[in-house]
Amino acid sequence: AQSVTQLGSHVSVSEGALVLLRCNYSSSVPPYLFWYVQYPNQGLQLLLKYTTGATLVKGINGFEAEFKKSETSFHLTKPSAHMSDAAEYFCAVTPLDNTDKLIFGTGTRLQVFP
């Protein structure tokens, strides 16, 4: 079964530092890939998605992610963290054989220190 692994349930960075949130998926066929952000007591907001085409995807709030088929990864990065980036981040995939479903990773909580 398709699965998504997010290494590191908590990541802490200083304001202005690089943000790197890791996501790996298990699939022999590259699925559609998404990153969502969740602020406390709110739903999820789409940051970016990869379906086809360019493997480096730019999203909102300065985030980007690169699809690497050879590594089955879709890591999320941001060059310079802001305090407002503190939130829970979820990587998700839509398997191509069941495009109705969205399978989520367990999430990574990002803390940003001044």
Add this chain to the structure above:
Amino acid sequence: GAVVSQHPSRVICKSGTSVKIECRSLDFQATTMFWYRQFPKQSLMLMATSNEGSKATYEQGVEKDKFLINHASLTLSTLTVTSAHPEDSSFYICSARESRGLSNQPQHFGDGTRLSIL
């Protein structure tokens, strides 16, 4: 664009009460809506897929008689937690996908409903 409104945002009620949660796509049509449950500090668990005009598809282990889903229009799906008990307390989130038929359309999420059963 692509706004999903979920109501109410918070419900506190007594054990045995039935609670209805609404999920509306405000500026797009959604043939398919999804209901998730999120436990504290955990990921989202898909409960069911709601299809307009037909019966919902429930995930394994989710009681369909407990969690009633109705998707009567292209912009509204409802989840009713029947005879709620304290173990049903959770954060419930809905999402909707635009009906343009493309499988790579992202899901747009509501802000969730925090249900607390006393």
